[in-house]
Amino acid sequence: MIKKANIWYTLFDILVVILMTLVLLITLYPFVNSLAISLNDADDTVRGGITFFPRVPTTRNYELVFTNEKIYTAYLVTIGRTVIGTLGGLLLTSLFAFGMAHRHLKGRKLYTILCIIPMYFGGGLVPFYFLLRSLGLMNSFWVYIIPNLVNIWNMILMRTYFQGIPPDLEESARIDGANYITVFFKIILPISTPIVATIALFVGVFQWNSWYDAAMYVTKQELKPMQSVLMNIINEAKFAEQLAQAANQGGGVDLSNVAKGKKVNVRSITMATMIVTVVPIILVYPFLQRYFIKGIMVGSLKG
Amino acid sequence: MPGKQSAIQNSLNVRGEKNSNRNTKERESFFRDFLKQADLQVLVIPAIFLIVIFSYIPMYGVLMGFQDFQLGDFPGLSPWVGFRHFKTLLQDPNIPIVMRNTLVISLLKTVINFPAPILFAVLLNELMGKHFKKAVQTISYLPHFISWVVAAALMFDFFSVDNGAVNSALVGMGIIQKPIHFFGKAEYFWGMSVLTDLWKGLGWNSIIYFAAISSVDAQLYEAAEIDGAGRFTKMWHITIATILPTIVLLFVFNIGGLLNANFDQIMMLTNQMTNPLLRSHADVLDTYVYRVGLRESRYSFGAAAGLFKSAVNILLLLAANKIAGKISGTSVL
Numbered sequence: 001m002i003k004k005a006n007i008w009y010t011l012f013d014i015l016v017v018i019l020m021t022l023v024l025l026i027t028l029y030p031f032v033n034s035l036a037i038s039l040n041d042a043d044d045t046v047r048g049g050i051t052f053f054p055r056v057p058t059t060r061n062y063e064l065v066f067t068n069e070k071i072y073t074a075y076l077v078t079i080g081r082t083v084i085g086t087l088g089g090l091l092l093t094s095l096f097a098f099g100m101a102h103r104h105l106k107g108r109k110l111y112t113i114l115c116i117i118p119m120y121f122g123g124g125l126v127p128f129y130f131l132l133r134s135l136g137l138m139n140s141f142w143v144y145i146i147p148n149l150v151n152i153w154n155m156i157l158m159r160t161y162f163q164g165i166p167p168d169l170e171e172s173a174r175i176d177g178a179n180y181i182t183v184f185f186k187i188i189l190p191i192s193t194p195i196v197a198t199i200a201l202f203v204g205v206f207q208w209n210s211w212y213d214a215a216m217y218v219t220k221q222e223l224k225p226m227q228s229v230l231m232n233i234i235n236e237a238k239f240a241e242q243l244a245q246a247a248n249q250g251g252g253v254d255l256s257n258v259a260k261g262k263k264v265n266v267r268s269i270t271m272a273t274m275i276v277t278v279v280p281i282i283l284v285y286p287f288l289q290r291y292f293i294k295g296i297m298v299g300s301l302k303g
Numbered sequence: 304m305p306g307k308q309s310a311i312q313n314s315l316n317v318r319g320e321k322n323s324n325r326n327t328k329e330r331e332s333f334f335r336d337f338l339k340q341a342d343l344q345v346l347v348i349p350a351i352f353l354i355v356i357f358s359y360i361p362m363y364g365v366l367m368g369f370q371d372f373q374l375g376d377f378p379g380l381s382p383w384v385g386f387r388h389f390k391t392l393l394q395d396p397n398i399p400i401v402m403r404n405t406l407v408i409s410l411l412k413t414v415i416n417f418p419a420p421i422l423f424a425v426l427l428n429e430l431m432g433k434h435f436k437k438a439v440q441t442i443s444y445l446p447h448f449i450s451w452v453v454a455a456a457l458m459f460d461f462f463s464v465d466n467g468a469v470n471s472a473l474v475g476m477g478i479i480q481k482p483i484h485f486f487g488k489a490e491y492f493w494g495m496s497v498l499t500d501l502w503k504g505l506g507w508n509s510i511i512y513f514a515a516i517s518s519v520d521a522q523l524y525e526a527a528e529i530d531g532a533g534r535f536t537k538m539w540h541i542t543i544a545t546i547l548p549t550i551v552l553l554f555v556f557n558i559g560g561l562l563n564a565n566f567d568q569i570m571m572l573t574n575q576m577t578n579p580l581l582r583s584h585a586d587v588l589d590t591y592v593y594r595v596g597l598r599e600s601r602y603s604f605g606a607a608a609g610l611f612k613s614a615v616n617i618l619l620l621l622a623a624n625k626i627a628g629k630i631s632g633t634s635v636l
Contacts, residue, residue, distance in 0.1 A: 009534055016426050020439050023423070026502065027442055029468060030457035037460075048466035096350035099343055106337045106344065111351055118358035120559070120617060124609025126596040127364025130378055131357070147357045150350045179342040209450030212567065215575070216597070227452045231571075234456050238574050267460075274456050281448050286441055297514040 031278075038062070038271035045268055061272040064265075070221070070229055071273070078208060078225040081144040085207040086200055092149045093199065094192075097158030098184050115152050132217055143217045144210065144225075154199050157295060161195040162188065198295030201288045208281055226277045233273055237266040368607035374600075381603075388607035397591065404493075405587040408564045411497045417557055420505055421550060424512035425542055429534075440513070443506025451503075455571035458499045459486060486572065492584040500568060511553070515546040548631075555627050559620025562588050562612050588612050 032052055037045055038061050040054035049055070065071060099105055100112070122128075137143040165188065173183050189196070211227035218224065337344060363379060368388055370381040392398060423443070430436050446454065462469050462485040470482035485491050519541060527537050566589040570576065573585045576594065586594075592612065596605020 012534075013430070016429055017435075020427060020430070020435075023505070024439055024442055027446060027506070030461045031445070033468060034457060034460060050466075051468070092350050092353070095346040099346035102343060104340070105347065106333065106340060111347060114351060114354055114359075118354065118362075120620065121362070121613055122358065123361025123364050124606060124613060125592055126602050126605040126609055127361040127367060127378070128357075129597060130364060130367075130602070131360050134378075135356075146353075150353045150357075152354070155350070180340075180346060181342055184346070205448055209448075209452075211450060211452050227450050230456070231452050231575075234452070234459070235574050235577070238459075238578070270456055271460070274453050278449050278453055282445065285444065285448050289441060289444070293510060293514065296510055297517070 034271040035275055037268060038275050040268070042265050042268040061268045062276070064269055065272045065276060070224075071226075071276075073222050074224055074226045074229045075276075077141070077223060078227070080141070081210075081225060082204055082207040085145050085148055086204045088145060089149050089151065089154075089203040090196065090200055093151060093154050093203075094158055094189070094196065095184065096150060097155045098162055098180075098188060100155065100159050101162040115155070119152055129216070138217055139220050139223065140218075141223055143213055144207070147213075148203075148206070151203070154202060158192075158195050158199060161192060161295070165191065194291045194294045197288050197291035201285065201292055205281060205285075226273075230270075230273050230277055233266065233270050237270050365606055365610045367603050368610045370603060372603040372606070374602075384603075388604045389611065391604065392608055392611060397586070400583065401586050401588055401591045404584055405562055405564045407493055408496050408569075408587060409561045411493060412500055412565075413557055413561070415497055416501050416504065416508075417554065419501060420509035421512055421546070423505055424509040424516060424546075425538060427509075428513070428516050428542060429538065440506065443509070445506070446503040447507035449503075451567040451571040454499065454503050454568075458495075458502070458572070462486060462495070487580060489581050489584040492572075492581050496565070496568060496572060496585075499572065500565065503568075511549060512546050515549045516542055519545045551627050551631055555620065555623045558623035559616055561619050562616050564589065566590065566593070 033050070036050050036052060036054050039057055039059070040050050041056035041058045042061060044050075044056040100108065102108075105111070132138060132143060132147070137146065169187055169191075170183050173187055178186070209227060210225070211231055214223070214225050214228045215231075366379040367381070369383060369385060370379070371384050372378065372381045427436060427439060449457075461467055464470060464482045464484050464487075467482070467485075469485070470479075473479045474482060483491075485495055523541055524537055527541060532540070564587040566587075569585055569587055569590055573581045573590075576582065576585070576590055578585075588608070589612075592605055592608045595601050595608065
């Protein structure tokens with residue numbers, strides 16, 4: 001009886017391992033493949049068959065990416081919005097959460113209601129657009145920062161964490177005459193690394209990956225972030241593909257060659273640009289993993 | 304007589320004074336307490352100020368949906384038209400298609416992509432190898448950290464007609480004869496949006512279940528073992544039972560978001576809706592609001608459509624909450 005069960009369990013284990021390996025492979029393959037394509041000679045890539053490794057290794061695609069001056073400004077915009085947006089967002093949201101963690105905060109009930117309603121109901125895209133217009137945030141770098149400084153969900157995660165800190169720590173400092181701002185920076189912040197790292201990662205990734213605000217509210221080229229540049233390149237690639245298809249159907253030899261030539265370069269360059277865009281994030285998140293798992297755990301189990 | 308009158312007046316006055324006295328005293332003490340904790344209030348007020356501006360002023364802005372807003376009008380002061388835009392919305396021949404796409408995509412995601420992370424977490428939890436488990440977890444989070452812009456580029460390549468991995472594999476195994484144009488046909492769009500969403504969210508959405516599973520007391524498993532419970536019994540009665548409240552909570556929120564069919568994803572997979580081939584299956588409520596509201600500059604109409612969506616979402620959320628409350632005994636909201 002026990003033997004029989006063991007066989008089933010072993011079989012089950014093997015199945016799960018196979019399934020998980022499959023998940024791993026499907027998750028990773030698109031990244032590995034595009035890395036290989038970005039490092040492969042563009043003329044060779046069109047012959048097909050590039051999978052895990054480049055066949056004719058070259059850094060030419062990356063050199064081409066970096067001859068584009070737009071990339072430098074876009075990268076600066078992305079870094080700028082990520083650094084300023086994350087620091088500003090962390091400061092405002094963590095102070096907010098720390099204040100809300102105190103039961104004797106006057107007006108706490110009103111503040112809580114003011115926080116809960118927007119979690120379920122919003123005015124929608126069009127009124128928001130006109131708000132930004134009348135605030136003069138159109139075509140301004142600050143449209144990336146100011147509307148995203150306070151995130152209510154992140155505040156709740158942080159508040160839950162702060163509420164779990166023993167009150168004695170704070171009280172002894174208060175008796176010594178320290179005000180709440182000092183208490184926060186001197187006592188609370190140093191022991192809140194997990195939640196601060198978690199929220200920093202969330203806000204940082206949001207800022208790094210945002211394309212929506214840039215597409216909706218910004219038309220100035222010098223204010224466009226990396227995601228917008230990448231989006232344009234992808235659109236160009238799609239356009240070239242459609243052009244090539246149309247040309248093939250029409251039978252125009254010249255046109256098809258022109259379109260094909262364009263497509264080859266665009267595909268390699270798309271991949272190189274994409275790698276340049278994702279590398280910083282891929283390098284950062286595994287190191288913050290233990291923090292964000294802890295941060296989510298605290299928030300989810302209590303909230 | 305005048306003495307009596309004045310006495311009444313006096314008493315009224317006294318009472319009035321007393322009342323106003325108490326009120327001002329209460330108010331005074333509130334303000335005094337408020338000022339006493341000024342160093343605490345100062346932490347909260349900037350954030351509240353930003354919330355009022357960026358969340359509440361747009362709520363006031365929905366008045367546009369009941370008015371005829373023209374560029375240059377002060378929002379909320381345009382001529383009233385009542386429910387005219389809502390009537391136009393419900394009569395728009397695009398709306399049945401848009402609603403169908405929104406609901407089909409959302410429901411498919413609910414049926415397939417909602418249970419998948421639960422299964423993933425429970426199965427992975429069954430494995431013994433600590434390093435393998437950790438590696439699978441870390442890598443499964445990866446797609447969450449990239450934008451939909453990048454994800455779309457990766458997926459276009461993965462499913463590409465010329466030498467895309469999926470087509471090569473399918474042709475190689477002899478399942479299909481010719482490569483399939485996965486992103487070029489409207490009929491495939493629903494499936495593609497579900498698959499790419501699964502690829503991007505599977506690992507990340509399982510974190511919360513891992514967290515819930517890791518809170519299970521190990522003694523519970525040991526006790527069950529002594530009682531003769533097999534592995535699958537333990538999986539069902541301990542692991543799944545523990546994460547059930549989390550599942551219910553997330554499910555209610557999921558239902559409350561049925562009309563959000565992931566704007567980011569759909570915009571990117573359709574090249575910002577410029578691909579006319581996909582429109583018939585990819586146009587969802589959010590892309591519709593964006594198109595009519597901002598692209599075609601029908602501001603009032605767009606605001607009305609946005610409000611319609613928010614209102615239906617709230618109703619769905621409340622209904623789901625009520626049903627979940629009836630089944631599990633407690634309301635989650």
